[in-house]
Amino acid sequence: MSDEPEHHRQDNRSPALHFEMVRRKPAALLTGIVTDICGYRETRPGHFRIVEYASLTVPLVISFAEPFAIGLGHSPGDNDRHASFAAGLYAGAVMIESFGGACCVQVNFTPLGARQFFGLPMSELRDRMVGLDDALGFAGIALREKLGETTDWNARFDIAEGFITSRLAEANALSPEISWAYRTVIMSGGRTRISALAGEIGWSRKHLAAKFTDAIGIGPKTLSRIVRFNRALSLSKRQDEDWAGIAADCGYADQAHLVREFRQLAGETPTGLAAMI
Incomplete structure (x- = not known):
């Protein structure tokens, strides 16, 4: 060791x-x-x-x-x-x-x-x-x-x-704009509006999405979805699976929206996933 x-x-x-x-x-x-x-x-x-x-x-x-x-x-x-x-x-x-x-x-x-x-x-x-x-x-x-x-x-x-x-040591430096936008999405729990990110940097949404995809493989919208999903999953372990409350806390439109996202990102419903972990 x-x-x-x-x-x-x-x-x-x-x-x-x-x-x-x-x-x-x-x-x-x-x-x-x-x-x-x-x-x-x-x-x-x-x-x-x-x-x-x-x-x-x-x-x-x-x-x-x-x-x-x-x-x-x-x-x-x-x-x-x-x-x-x-x-x-x-x-x-x-x-x-x-x-x-x-x-x-x-x-x-x-x-x-x-x-x-x-x-x-x-x-x-x-x-x-x-x-x-x-x-x-x-x-x-x-x-x-x-x-x-x-x-x-x-x-x-x-x-x-x-x-x-x-x-x-031989790598090129990352774009400071992309680094800032990525960390902003993470720190916001995936709730930052993409248009606000682009506006703050001075880029169009299309240009931001292209640069994001080059840098991390997915666009800022998909990044936000994954961040929200993982935050909701984490909260479910502390809030007795109050899915309606978790949906509101994580910025989902409603509980049905949360369920759809869980099915797409985990292949399970929220309750089904919670029972497995």
Whole structure:
């Protein structure tokens, strides 16, 4: 375990679990770029399934063993196997299956951090998984080989952080207008009007949407929807599922509007989702 104060690891190990997970918060200089780095290894055979809901995490997965089966908005099939890949934002539910032999490092980027790290329009990653060689070229393949040479999670995390830091040193700066608009949407809980954002910057709504899509893969309207959804989901854990009140707190037109958004972004009704988490 690292002794540096800005590094923290969290181990989830139990005989009842089918996996080992080790998690580290990134170094301070990666604040706002990377939210966390995880090591995951399955420890017994089986067929395992999880569902992830619309989020603002852009993952880079580097695999050392069996691939995952991943379906965007549907149960994955035989053609949905992915080993090492980067995945952009997706405004819906993601079904992930594994079969007892998965082992990987996962780096979770913020949307703005991903744009700097990958150095390409994030619209190229939106709604899809892109292979490691396509996302990072030969450097990505070399990174995977280096990570695979050790089985120690802490050493792997050090290697991953070093690679990210080195790549960011050569990255272009983000547009200050897009950075400001993104953070404004986040801080408002997704309730800021898009026309107000564009007006404050001095851009048209169309220009703002185009720049947003390049930077994070989705437009400001979709970003606001995902932010509102996640805030509503968080509030449901503290307000005894008062969905009408939650809808009002989060800026939905009414409870029916909230239900429609949950169906689209999570594939479940609010009550159905609350019962599962």
